[in-house]
Amino acid sequence: MPKLLTVWGRANSVNVMKVLWLLDELALPFDRIDAGGAFGRTRDADYAAMNPNATVPTLVMPHGYTLWESHAILRYLCRTQPGGNQFYPEAPEARADVERWMDWTLASLNEPMRVIFWTLVRTPEAERDMAACARAHEAAERLWRIVDAQLEGREHVAGGFSIADMAMGGFLHRWFALPVERPPMPRLEAWYARLQARPAYAKHVAVPLS
Template sequence: MAQLLTVWGRASSVNVMKVLWLLDELAIPFDRIEAGGAFGRTRDPDYAAMNPNATVPTLVMPHGYSLWESHSILRYLCRTQPGGNAFYCEAPEARADVERWMDWTLASMNEPMRVVFWALVRTPEAERDMAAVARARDAAERLWRIAEAQLAGRDFIAGDFSIADMALGGFLHRWYALPIERAGLPRLRGWYERLLDRPAYRKHVAVPLT
């Protein structure tokens, strides 16, 4: 029996979700090993040899190659696995658009959404800094308004469905699932509903917040 590629990381991690989503879209079978958070393992010597950052996910290919950083994993899988070009095109400008939104996710959206999520989902109520939550929520909404403008005339964030949607899609689900006030952004909501039409998104990303 052929050895499967392996994803190390807990399924509740927004960064692991991206990778599982793409693997499902590509119909690639895989093994997943729980790591990170309550599962630990990320500081064990064998894991540190693969990923010295003690983060998840880490991808391990059957031939032994390992890779960390979720967006690097998305790009690598699209370039090496059958069907991947459908989600990460070769044309330089279209590819740059995809990569721009992936980088924007990490550089801009990640932090405010992390603050809101961790406070409201993973921090006991008595320990929450609600002033910080309010600031982060406002910062996130300003960024989602940028996405709202980008979606004018587009079904997906970079035009065609791509790994840019996978990069942002986990935060998009959290934006609509968190108990917060949200501005009425109709294009953003339409994008979310189109993602919900994808079985892999519903399976791996649009899940209860934990």
């Protein structure tokens, strides 16, 4: 049998989820090896040779090429695998729009959502910094309002369904699954419902928080 591409990373990592989601959308078979968090492995010498950052995911292609950083992996898979261009358009302005929202997810949305998630899901109650969590919640709510406004007249964040949605979709699920107050954002809620209807999102992303 031909060798499959491999994804190193635990399934409950929001960054691994993005990659698994795209692989399923592309109908690409793959192997996944648990790494990161309780599974360790990311500081072992063989893993460090692939990814010196000790982070997940790391993609290993059948021909031996390795790549880390989840958004770089998304772009690479779309450029190299059949069907990828439907999620990563060729037209310069359409592509720039997709990349803008991918970059914005990392530069702006990632940190407040990380603080809320780690505080309420992965930190024992007695050790939680609820003041920091409240500040992060305020920042996240402001940012989700930007997305809600962006979705006016659009079904997805960059127009058509794309890797911009995949980049942000894990954080979107956490926003609606976390025990936090959420002001009404009808367009954001409708977008979440559309993503939940996609089998690959339901399988890899819209899962219990852990």
